[in-house]
Amino acid sequence: MREIGSEEELAELLAGRNAPLSVGGGFTRGMTGEGERLSAAGLTGIRLYEPGALTLVAGAGTPLAEVEAALAAEGQRLAFEPMDHRGLLGTSGQPTIGGVVAGNVSGPRRVVAGAARDFCLGVRFVDGRGHVVKNGGRVMKNVTGYDLVKLMAGSRGRLGVITEVSLKVLPVPETEVTLAGEGGVPVLAAALGSPFEVTGAAVSGGRTLIRLEGLAESVAYRQGALAARLGGDWEVLEGEASAALWRGVRDVAPFHGKEGAVWRVAVRPGRAPELLEALGEEAVVDWGGGLVWLLVGGDGRAEEVRAAVERLGGHATLVRRGGVPAGVPALQPEPAGVARLTGGLTRAFDPRGIFAGAG
Amino acid sequence: MQMPVPDAAVLAKTAQVVARLEAALPGAVISDPVELRAYECDALTAYRCPPLAAVLPRTTAEVAAAMRICSEEGVPVVPRGAGTSLAGGSLPTADSVILGLARMTRVLEVDYADRVIRLETGRTNLSVTGAVEEAGFFYAPDPSSQLACAIAGNIAMNSGGAHCLKYGVTTNNLLGLTMVTMEGEVVEIGGPWMDAPGLDLLGVICGSEGQLGVVTEAWLRILPKPEGARPVLIGFDSSETAGACVSAIIRAGLLPVAIEFMDRPCIEATEAFSGAGYPMCEALLIVEVEGSPAEIDAQLARIGAIARSFDPVELREAADADEAARIWMGRKSAFGAMGQMGDYICLDGTIPVSELPMVLRRIGELAAARGLKVANVFHAGDGNMHPLIIFDANAPGQLEEAEALGAEILTLCVEAGGCLTGEHGVGVEKRDLMAVQYGEADLEAQMAVKDVFDPHWLLNPAKVFPLGASERRRQGGQPPVAVGDSPRDI
Ligand SMILES: Cc1cc2nc3c(=O)[nH]c(=O)nc-3n(C[C@H](O)[C@H](O)[C@H](O)COP(=O)(O)OP(=O)(O)OC[C@H]3O[C@@H](n4cnc5c(N)ncnc54)[C@H](O)[C@@H]3O)c2cc1C
Numbered sequence: 001m002r003e004i005g006s007e008e009e010l011a012e013l014l015a016g017r018n019a020p021l022s023v024g025g026g027f028t029r030g031m032t033g034e035g036e037r038l039s040a041a042g043l044t045g046i047r048l049y050e051p052g053a054l055t056l057v058a059g060a061g062t063p064l065a066e067v068e069a070a071l072a073a074e075g076q077r078l079a080f081e082p083m084d085h086r087g088l089l090g091t092s093g094q095p096t097i098g099g100v101v102a103g104n105v106s107g108p109r110r111v112v113a114g115a116a117r118d119f120c121l122g123v124r125f126v127d128g129r130g131h132v133v134k135n136g137g138r139v140m141k142n143v144t145g146y147d148l149v150k151l152m153a154g155s156r157g158r159l160g161v162i163t164e165v166s167l168k169v170l171p172v173p174e175t176e177v178t179l180a181g182e183g184g185v186p187v188l189a190a191a192l193g194s195p196f197e198v199t200g201a202a203v204s205g206g207r208t209l210i211r212l213e214g215l216a217e218s219v220a221y222r223q224g225a226l227a228a229r230l231g232g233d234w235e236v237l238e239g240e241a242s243a244a245l246w247r248g249v250r251d252v253a254p255f256h257g258k259e260g261a262v263w264r265v266a267v268r269p270g271r272a273p274e275l276l277e278a279l280g281e282e283a284v285v286d287w288g289g290g291l292v293w294l295l296v297g298g299d300g301r302a303e304e305v306r307a308a309v310e311r312l313g314g315h316a317t318l319v320r321r322g323g324v325p326a327g328v329p330a331l332q333p334e335p336a337g338v339a340r341l342t343g344g345l346t347r348a349f350d351p352r353g354i355f356a357g358a359g
Numbered sequence: 360m361q362m363p364v365p366d367a368a369v370l371a372k373t374a375q376v377v378a379r380l381e382a383a384l385p386g387a388v389i390s391d392p393v394e395l396r397a398y399e400c401d402a403l404t405a406y407r408c409p410p411l412a413a414v415l416p417r418t419t420a421e422v423a424a425a426m427r428i429c430s431e432e433g434v435p436v437v438p439r440g441a442g443t444s445l446a447g448g449s450l451p452t453a454d455s456v457i458l459g460l461a462r463m464t465r466v467l468e469v470d471y472a473d474r475v476i477r478l479e480t481g482r483t484n485l486s487v488t489g490a491v492e493e494a495g496f497f498y499a500p501d502p503s504s505q506l507a508c509a510i511a512g513n514i515a516m517n518s519g520g521a522h523c524l525k526y527g528v529t530t531n532n533l534l535g536l537t538m539v540t541m542e543g544e545v546v547e548i549g550g551p552w553m554d555a556p557g558l559d560l561l562g563v564i565c566g567s568e569g570q571l572g573v574v575t576e577a578w579l580r581i582l583p584k585p586e587g588a589r590p591v592l593i594g595f596d597s598s599e600t601a602g603a604c605v606s607a608i609i610r611a612g613l614l615p616v617a618i619e620f621m622d623r624p625c626i627e628a629t630e631a632f633s634g635a636g637y638p639m640c641e642a643l644l645i646v647e648v649e650g651s652p653a654e655i656d657a658q659l660a661r662i663g664a665i666a667r668s669f670d671p672v673e674l675r676e677a678a679d680a681d682e683a684a685r686i687w688m689g690r691k692s693a694f695g696a697m698g699q700m701g702d703y704i705c706l707d708g709t710i711p712v713s714e715l716p717m718v719l720r721r722i723g724e725l726a727a728a729r730g731l732k733v734a735n736v737f738h739a740g741d742g743n744m745h746p747l748i749i750f751d752a753n754a755p756g757q758l759e760e761a762e763a764l765g766a767e768i769l770t771l772c773v774e775a776g777g778c779l780t781g782e783h784g785v786g787v788e789k790r791d792l793m794a795v796q797y798g799e800a801d802l803e804a805q806m807a808v809k810d811v812f813d814p815h816w817l818l819n820p821a822k823v824f825p826l827g828a829s830e831r832r833r834q835g836g837q838p839p840v841a842v843g844d845s846p847r848d849i
Contacts, residue, residue, distance in 0.1 A: 052606040053711045053742070075612060104554060115554050117562060118531045133804040134797070139709040140741035141528060141781035143517045143566050144789075144796055145823060146805040150530065150562020158558070171612030189472040195495075195583045217657040218650060225651070268551045270472045290553050314552040331556045337546035342558045344811035349804070 001037045007124065007132060007163045010040075014161070015130025020357050023157045025061055025096030029103060030089040030320070034357030040098055043163050046070055048138065055121065055138045057166040060098025067097050071169055079170040080116045081107030081246075087256045089320055098162045104154030107250035108200040108211070111192065111287040113170075117153035122166035125152055127159060128350025138166040151345070157358035159349040173213040177223055178242040179234040180207045185272050185289040187230055192288045194229055196222040201288035202249045209245060210234075252284050252293050261300030261322030265292040267314035278308045300324035306332060360406060360787060363821050363833065365454035369411070369434050376432050376456070377412050383424045387462075389413040398439065398457045402504075403447040403788055405758060410437065410451035415459045419537055419545060419575040422458065426573065427543030429456055435817050436541065438569040440509030441483065445705055446786025448516060448568050452821060458573055460511045466490045467576065475534060475551045477578050480511035484518075487579065496581040499526035502782070503694065514574050517566030519782035521690075524740035525616040525649075526582070528782065530565040535578035538564060538571075541813045551578050563808060568784050569819040571812040585649035588616065590686045591659055593666045594640040594673035598622055598735075601642035602715030604669045605739045608646065609712065613661055618740035619645040619690050622719070625697070625734040625747070626689075632696030635689030638673040644739065645690055693736040694747075700734075702752040704765050705745055708772030709781035712742045718775050722746055722768055729764050743781035744772065770795050785823045793825055802828055 004010045014021075020035030027037070041061040048057040051074040058067055064082065071077050082105040084095060099105075101123070106115040122136030135148035152162055178200070181187075188201040191210045200211030210226070212219050227234045237245060248254070255262060267275055269289030276283055276292065279301070284293040294305065302324050309316040315332040318324055334342060350356070369376075377390045389395060390412045400407040411434070416422045429436050435455040442449050451457050460481030468477040471494050476487065484505040487498040501520035502508055508518070514536065519528040526532070535549030549561045564571050595601040605618055621629070621643045630637050637643060644666075648658040659676055666674055677683035697703050710718050719735065726733040726748070737745040746768055750761040769779050769789065773796050779789045793802060806824060809816065809832075816832045 050711060050713055052610045053713045054609060055711065104559070106554065110553065114527060114531050117554075117559060118527060127804065131800045131804065133800050135801060135804070137776070137778050137796075139711055139743075139777045139781070141519055141523070141709045141738070141743040142778045143528075143782055143784050144778045144780050145785060145793060145802070146808055147517070147530065147562055147566045148804060148808070150559045150565075151808070153562070154554070154556070154559050156556075171614070173612070186472075193471055193474060193496075193583050195586045197585075215654070215657055215661075218654040221651055221653055266552045266554055266556075268473055270470065287553060313550055315555050317556050334557055335547065337540075337544055338548060338557070338560065341546070341560055341811060345558055345808065348807040348811055 001039055003039050003042050005042045007043065007126060010126045010161055010163065011130045011132050014126055014128060014354065017354050018352060021354050022357060023161050023355065025099035026063070026093040028089070028091045028093050028095045029085045029099065030091050040161055040163070041094070041096055043098070047164070051076060054140070054169050055166065056169050057138055057164065058097050059164055060096060060162045062097045063094040064097055064100055065094065075172050076169045077172050078119065078167065079109055079113045080119050081109045081250055082116060083107050083250045087251050087253065088262060097165055101153050101165045102155060102157055102162055108202060108246050108286050111201055111290060112199055117150050119168045120149050120153045120165060121168055123149050123152045123162055124164040125160040125162045128352060128354045133160070136166065140168060158346055158355050160355070173215070175216045175219045176211060176213045176239070176242050177219055178237045178245055179210040179223065179227060180237060181232050181234040183208050183230070183232060185269065185285065188288040189269065190230055191226060194226060196226045200246055200249070203285040204249050205254055209249065211242065211246060249284065249286055254284055255293065255295045258295060259322065260295045260297040261318065261324045262320035263294040263296060263305050264317045264319045265294060265305070265309055265314060266290065267292055267309065267312055271312040275308055275312055279305065296322065298323055302328045361826060362408065362452055362787070363826065365452055369454040372432065373411050376428070376434055379428045379432070380412060380414055380425060380456070383428060384414060384416055384421050387415050387417065387421065389415070398451060398459070401442040401444040401447060401449040403445055403450065403786065405752070406447055406450055406787065408451055408453055410455050410457045411453065413457040413459055415462050417462045419539065422539045422573055422575050423543045423545055425458060426539050426541060430542050430817065433815070433817065435820055437819050438511065438515065438573045440481065440512030440515070441507050443504045443508040444512060444516065444784065444786055445707070446780070446784045446788040448784050448786040448822060450787055460509060460575070463575060470551065471496060473551055474581050475578055476581050477576060478510065480514065480574050480577050481509050484508050484510060484513055491581050492584070495584050497584050498579055498581055499532055500529050503691070510577055510579070511574055514565050514577060515567065515569045516782070516784040519738070519743065521617045521619060521738060524618060524738065525614060530562060532580045533561060533565055533577060534580055536561065536564065536574050537576035539573045539575060541572070541815070541818050546572070549578065568786065568823050570809055570823060571818065586651045587655060588647055588649045589655045589659065589677050590645050590647040590683055591662060591677065592637070592673065592675040592686050593644045593646065593671045594638040595642045595669065596640055596672050598642045598719040599716035600669050601644055602719065604644065604666055605715065606712055607665050607669070608662060609740065611661065611665055613658060615646045615648050615662070615740065617645070617647040618738070620735065620737050620739035621690065621693065622735040624732060625693055625736045628696040628700050628734060629689040629693050632699055633689050633692040635685055637689050640672045645686055690736070697734055697747045697749065701749045703750070704748045704761050706748070706765055706768055707743070707745060707780045707783040708769045708777055709741070709743045710772050710775045710777035712739070714775040714777070715739065715742065718744070718771060721771055725764060725767050725771070729760055731761060731764055742777065766792055787822055790823060791825050793823070806832060
């Protein structure tokens with residue numbers, strides 16, 4: 001493993017590089033890129049944090065834990081609730097903020113608050129030609145030129161190595177509660193379609209879970225109003241009990257320690273029940289149905305999963321390979337038009353294919 | 360302001376291009392010079408140039424047909440929604456074809472359970488909410504121009520609005536789109552689901568100012584309407600104090616849906632124009648919160664307590680819908696009111712909220728040095744400023760003077776850690792200032808994206824990038840090899 005200590009060093013290395021590299025932060029997502037491993041974990045440190053402006057700038061290698069601790073000390077947080085892959089993948093190491101952005105890693109609150117990409121205000125990166133590029137900045141609204149911040153967020157290291165990220169952060173709400181009951185995806189849709197500002201909508205461990213956050217008075221009111229609107233019996237969990245439930249959903253805790261392939265399926269929320277029925281596998285449902293985690297034993301049923309997703313609309317990503325044969329790509333193949341554009345962009349930013357094995 | 364010299368070869372075959380377009384899109388082509396005047400500018404009215412022709416297709420297939428012809432003939436295309444761009448985004452060149460979406464306004468699908476709508480992008484912003492409000496939903500991004508502007512333009516500019524503090528801008532509410540490339544290929548990106556893996560093409564197309572493709576259909580996120588909303592008006596005797604109050608509200612963890620700011624010149628103008636009953640003071644904040652009546656009371660109580668610690672000259676809570684409407688009336692008529700004061704240039708720089716007091720003071724000094732008047736009305740919660748430079752277009756040299764002041768103010772925004780434009784886009788207006796914010800390698804990386812989508816640089820080519828930087832590409836040469844590093848700051 002090669003450690004990079006500075007952006008300049010990285011630029012020099014990439015400018016003269018002709019062989020593939022596998023770039024990572026904490027390598028907690030179990031990526032298996034080809035080539036020598038390059039760790040960006042040395043590009044570390046919080047460079048600016050202005051709680052009054054809700055912005056934080058950090059080196060890409062800064063451990064997520066360090067970012068979260070700094071925010072917590074000021075009563076703030078990353079609202080997109082990035083998951084921790086270690087439990088699911090059995091990996092070790094420290095997740096880094098650059099890895100979170102490069103993977104667009106988002107948790108339960110994504111359904112209303114937005115994904116990691118929506119909170120990313122700026123990036124610096126070194127592309128495959130060794131060019132140091134910055135885009136965006138550290139302000140909330142910025143339409144100056146093309147939004148390469150979005151392009152880099154979720155690019156999985158395919159275009160370049162992110163060296164610095166600038167993020168929008170949000171205050172931690174005063175209170176959170178979870179309503180736990182029954183009803184599945186249709187009930188989640190009704191909750192998300194209500195004016196009561198639901199910030200989590202999942203089905204996990206057989207229970208339908210709905211989260212509310214905010215000022216104490218407001219949460220108390222919405223909790224009553226929502227339960228009345230949905231009908232049925234709802235157990236109310238508060239504070240740490242509620243938070244623990246959502247950590248479990250975020251990290252797909254019901255699958256920890258179990259064998260099998262893990263599919264992460266982004267699907268049209270209303271179609272999630274059809275998907276679950278078609279495959280009949282163990283599942284954790286988040287985002288009101290928009291995200292379905294599937295645990296599939298045996299050969300992982302890649303063809304059936306992808307065919308079902310093709311039919312219902314969405315994408316199936318193989319997060320843990322399990323018994324799925326090595327030739328099956330981790331990402332859903334893209335339609336020709338999209339693939340042509342994606343291919344063109346990767347060639348433009350990485351003409352020598354240094355990052356070709358990334359993903 | 361400079362525009363490229365029109366391509367003589369294209370001008371020479373105007374008749375042929377028009378004939379081909381008419382044959383492929385009967386009844387959808389405008390080539391009469393008088394009728395073309397309607398397309399000679401957008402809301403940046405200081406610059407005008409009629410296009411070679413305008414095409415108003417009715418379907419994505421017709422858009423593709425028109426694009427294929429223009430591509431084959433080597434004719435530049437300027438996409439156009441409603442023509443309300445303040446940056447000259449839809450300003451034509453004499454050798455270009457305007458491709459207008461005005462006839463593509465249908466709603467194609469609404470799904471309340473999935474909270475999505477699919478529509479043709481010629482539809483106006485406000486009529487998206489119009490299509491779903493009966494069921495209790497709305498489309499969140501709300502540019503002040505929402506009655507007129509089209510979703511097509513909103514996507515191209517990544518437009519924002521007063522309520523973006525809570526709901527985000529266009530890019531945060533866009534799930535998918537149908538786009539026609541310059542070569543006429545129809546590409547579908549995203550859909551009624553979240554976060555496709557693979558490169559975020561949706562994210563880079565949104566805000567690309569009509570330079571990557573013509574967006575004909577879109578999947579947008581719709582949201583349930585809050586139970587209610589209520590504004591509070593807070594007046595201060597200094598802009599610094601108002602700025603500090605904004606920071607304190609945000610810092611306290613309260614997230615209002617909107618925090619709008621007006622300074623004295625703006626208050627005076629809107630008062631004279633609309634009689635909203637604003638107090639005469641140095642700075643006014645309008646803070647709006649949402650929820651049930653009890654939730655609103657609780658939030659306003661906390662905001663009131665913070666505001667009082669800054670010793671406001673006035674704190675006025677709206678007691679009912681009527682009073683709420685009056686509080687917003689002045690703000691909403693602010694641009695109209697400024698229009699009465701003279702000609703104006705509306706700037707759009709964004710700064711870190713913490714720099715508000717310093718930037719406001721410096722803007723005052725820069726304006727005084729040039730003997731011009733600047734009024735400020737803007738989205739304070741996210742630092743997106745809208746300094747309005749008032750000038751007299753009939754007085755020789757004043758436009759140039761006002762533009763020079765504009766460049767100084769935007770440079771100041773960048774130096775304060777911000778950017779040139781928060782929601783209006785670069786267009787032609789800020790094109791030549793791009794180098795203030797971005798180094799050569801930064802611009803090169805952006806232009807490399809356009810190379811992929813539009814290799815011959817035929818789509819809205821004279822926008823966004825400084826003409827010098829894009830020249831080789833626009834003239835069909837090989838993209839230059841980028842050299843040099845970019846500045847260290849982000
Ligand atoms: C009074 C007033 C108030 C305003 N207030 C706000 C505000 O609060 N917030 C804000 O963000 N903006 C505001 N604007 C600016 C403007 O309304 C927005 O930029 C708007 O999104 C432009 O939409 P349009 O349909 O008029 O686009 P146009 O002016 O027609 O075009 C804008 C850009 O979009 C491109 N484009 C148009 N259609 C397509 C398409 N189908 N595919 C690809 N590219 C396309 C054009 O080429 C051009 O570059 C305001 C403007 C005015 C005049």
